[in-house]
Amino acid sequence: MSYLWKNVLKGLATVLPVALTLYLIYWLGLTIEKGLHPVITSVVPEEYYLPGMGLVAGGVVLFFLGLAVNAWVIQRLIWLVEKLLERIPLVKSIYGSLHDFMDYFAAGKSRGGLKQVVLVSIGEAKLLGFLTREGIEDIPGLNAEGDDDIVAIYLPLSYQIGGYTLYLPRSKVEPVPLSMEDAMRRVLTAELSKSGASAKP
Known part of the structure; x- marks a missing residue:
């Protein structure tokens, strides 16, 4: 039983990270697709809607959001929202941790990040x-x-x-x-x- 259990754990350690990564990508894509489906069908008739249009639209929206962040008005708005979040005891800890974590991987930060x-x-x-x-x-x-x-x-x-x-x-x-x-x-x-x-x- 010890030998069988050891091999089961090895198989789980091999499969689980890949499965969770693929599931996370699938869940994120499905969430974007479902969230933007009503928006797209309000402009495009339902019969012309194709699976994946929400995902493509989500990518386009994120791209333009990335461009909009460079605008002074948007930066000021984000700064005000961040200041508001930092005043809420539990929320500021969660937001701060997530914000710092994403800064590790975000390219083009003016602060330079990790050098x-x-x-x-x-x-x-x-x-x-x-x-x-x-x-x-x-x-x-x-x-x-x-x-x-x-x-x-x-x-x-x-x-x-x-x-x-x-x-x-x-x-x-x-x-x-x-x-x-x-x-x-x-x-x-x-x-x-x-x-x-x-x-x-």
């Missing part, structure tokens, strides 16, 4: 982190020696339960030739992910 994968040495231990900002001079008490400027390093904890921001001289930070996705996977899964361990820079 470089690095190693930080603390005693004999080496921690994998991310360079987030360079040339920090606006925090009292941070003094760079000579040409060695201060940089900010973010150290996320496993399974994204928190993290630390370290301010270190650049000489104390060692760049690592890993992609952001590979490094983030390694840190967040505590090196339990086989895909993270086998990925190459």
